Amino acid sequence: MGFMAKHSNESLVREIKGRLSITGLVETYVSLKRAGRGFVGLCPFHDDKNPSFHVNDDIGVFHCFGCGAGGDIIGFVMRYKNLSFKEAVSELANKADIKIENRPVPADRNSGRELSFKANALACEYYHEMLTQRAEGKGAKSYLEKRGFSDEIIREFRLGYAPQGWDKLDNFLRRRKFPLEIAEKNGLVIKRSNGEGYYDRFRNRIIFPIVDVDSKVVGFGGRVIDGEDSPKYINSPESGIYHKRSIFFGLDRSKDFIRRAEKAIIVEGYMDYLSLYAAGIRNAVATLGTSLTQEHSLLLRRYTDKVAVVFDGDESGKDASIRVLEAFLKIGISPSIVVLPQGHDPDSFITRSGADEFLSLVDNASSLMDFFIEKSLASLKEGALTRNRAIQGIIGMIGIMRDSIEKSHYIKKTAEMFGLREHELFSFMKNLTQSQIPEGSSLVEKPNSHEKMLLKIVLKFPELLQLLKDMDIVQFLADSEIKSVLREMLEREVIEVSALLVRFNNTATQEIVSEAIFSSNDVTDEPTARKMIEDCIRKIKLRKLEEKMRYLRVEIEQATNTRDDLREKQLIREYKECRELVEHEKSVRGVMHED
Numbered sequence: 325m326g327f328m329a330k331h332s333n334e335s336l337v338r339e340i341k342g343r344l345s346i347t348g349l350v351e352t353y354v355s356l357k358r359a360g361r362g363f364v365g366l367c368p369f370h371d372d373k374n375p376s377f378h379v380n381d382d383i384g385v386f387h388c389f390g391c392g393a394g395g396d397i398i399g400f401v402m403r404y405k406n407l408s409f410k411e412a413v414s415e416l417a418n419k420a421d422i423k424i425e426n427r428p429v430p431a432d433r434n435s436g437r438e439l440s441f442k443a444n445a446l447a448c449e450y451y452h453e454m455l456t457q458r459a460e461g462k463g464a465k466s467y468l469e470k471r472g473f474s475d476e477i478i479r480e481f482r483l484g485y486a487p488q489g490w491d492k493l494d495n496f497l498r499r500r501k502f503p504l505e506i507a508e509k510n511g512l513v514i515k516r517s518n519g520e521g522y523y524d525r526f527r528n529r530i531i532f533p534i535v536d537v538d539s540k541v542v543g544f545g546g547r548v549i550d551g552e553d554s555p556k557y558i559n560s561p562e563s564g565i566y567h568k569r570s571i572f573f574g575l576d577r578s579k580d581f582i583r584r585a586e587k588a589i590i591v592e593g594y595m596d597y598l599s600l601y602a603a604g605i606r607n608a609v610a611t612l613g614t615s616l617t618q619e620h621s622l623l624l625r626r627y628t629d630k631v632a633v634v635f636d637g638d639e640s641g642k643d644a645s646i647r648v649l650e651a652f653l654k655i656g657i658s659p660s661i662v663v664l665p666q667g668h669d670p671d672s673f674i675t676r677s678g679a680d681e682f683l684s685l686v687d688n689a690s691s692l693m694d695f696f697i698e699k700s701l702a703s704l705k706e707g708a709l710t711r712n713r714a715i716q717g718i719i720g721m722i723g724i725m726r727d728s729i730e731k732s733h734y735i736k737k738t739a740e741m742f743g744l745r746e747h748e749l750f751s752f753m754k755n756l757t758q759s760q761i762p763e764g765s766s767l768v769e770k771p772n773s774h775e776k777m778l779l780k781i782v783l784k785f786p787e788l789l790q791l792l793k794d795m796d797i798v799q800f801l802a803d804s805e806i807k808s809v810l811r812e813m814l815e816r817e818v819i820e821v822s823a824l825l826v827r828f829n830n831t832a833t834q835e836i837v838s839e840a841i842f843s844s845n846d847v848t849d850e851p852t853a854r855k856m857i858e859d860c861i862r863k864i865k866l867r868k869l870e871e872k873m874r875y876l877r878v879e880i881e882q883a884t885n886t887r888d889d890l891r892e893k894q895l896i897r898e899y900k901e902c903r904e905l906v907e908h909e910k911s912v913r914g915v916m917h918e919d
């Protein structure tokens with residue numbers, strides 16, 4: 325059944341692509357000129373001075389060499405109109421005169437997912453009833469009222485209460501004859517250690533359902549009512565439908581407000597979010613017990629390119645700000661930061677000073693990059709950071725900026741602050757190899773060029789896929805998007821670009837594929853392509869081996885320090901094997917370069 329749903333979803337997209345040409349659609353928004361076998365125009369997604377936006381009807385793909393935007397016809401509409409995949413498909417189906425009322429559009433992959441949603445929906449209903457209808461929920465209810473959450477908010481967000489006791493939800497699900505192993509998979513109940521039955525995860529807690537953009541419950545957050553029980557917050561564990569790396573609390577409610585306000589405010593938790601919401605500030609979202617990830621930033625970019633991050637006034641700032649900054653700069657967004665006065669969170673601040681005061685803080689927020697530079701300078705003065713490290717950290721950030729004007733602004737600024745000449749800073753930038761980029765800046769790492777090269781070659785010469793299979797290379801790839809695209813090509817033998825893109829509707833993958841296609845002009849004949857692939861594979865393997873050697877060196881040092889002789893010997897043996905392999909690969913490469 326699940327397969328059928330996915331299948332007809334795919335056939336719908338295929339039908340759309342059969343009826344609408346991508347240039348025909350794009351032309352209604354962007355004026356295009358013929359160039360070679362395709363069309364070019366000014367990119368609608370960045371401030372384009374020379375036409376760098378390419379569209380090709382033969383393969384049904386667009387790509388911008390200026391900002392990296394790219395994808396198929398669905399991807400274009402998603403991005404241009406800030407729509408979800410589902411919304412874009414139904415809009416295009418409409419345009420193509422395809423009736424979809426009776427078709428299963430949801431992209432749910434299998435009935436396992438449906439059952440998981442069912443489990444959460446049932447639990448949500450139960451908790452909500454406990455809070456709003458039962459005597460057990462009175463304490464929780466009055467706590468929420470004290471915090472300023474009206475009945476309307478409680479209803480809108482389906483807040484709930486998990487009663488005291490070990491088997492309340494467990495019994496409720498049993499009465500409904502719902503399979504408890506499904507509830508366990510979704511973290512609602514936990515298996516007893518003696519193996520007999522289950523007990524409730526959430527007990528005597530206020531329950532905050534966590535929902536996806538379609539308002540389906542994917543997990544729960546539970547908060548203690550007052551300081552009686554630690555820990556203060558517990559959340560559902562990750563499951564097949566709950567991935568905290570890619571979900572914002574409140575996005576389903578706030579996405580339209582974010583579009584209208586043309587700005588998103590990011591806060592640290594659902595209590596902060598609800599306080600803002602209760603105060604009438606509705607263009608916010610909250611992360612869920614995790615720092616902001618790349619998935620988060622990409623998700624938010626669908627709705628706006630202006631982002632303000634709110635940090636509590638305490639010293640949580642710096643590390644979190646580095647991650648947020650990286651995740652957004654990488655996709656061309658320069659976030660601003662609101663630092664609340666010492667000891668305040670959004671709730672306490674609004675209670676004291678009001679929503680208008682809060683909004684004016686947001687409007688006058690300073691740039692997060694400036695904040696980061698100031699923090700680096702402060703650490704330098706405190707002696708927590710050397711001058712070189714401080715400069716490297718800042719340059720690492722400048723290096724991932726997409727906007728050249730912004731880049732040169734910050735180069736100038738950094739040069740001034742550190743008393744360097746600009747050209748000295750530039751040479752600093754050139755010399756900055758990946759290993760010097762400070763830890764925690766993992767995202768600064770360049771997208772792997774050899775992996776991109778592999779993808780671009782096999783898209784042009786699919787017959788060379790067999791080489792990848794023979795050499796078993798996919799497991800060595802570091803880029804998860806490229807990895808999943810190549811897997812799809814190898815395992816399912818989907819080699820046609822348009823069909824491939826039907827299977828990947830996230831922006832990042834669409835961009836990688838479109839870039840690969842539009843930059844494959846330099847690969848002209850199969851024999852050269854074959855050689856290039858072999859060379860890429862060697863380099864990728866080499867990189868992996870060298871990475872392992874670095875890791876082993878650290879391990880060996882540790883073993884030496886703890887005088888673990890046995891382990892040390894074993895690690896050294898592994899290290900030597902690795903080194904031999906590296907030397908072997910390098911010698912093969914040397915031969916290649918000579919001919």
Ligand SMILES: [Zn+2]
Binds near residue numbers: 370
């Ligand atoms: Zn562009």
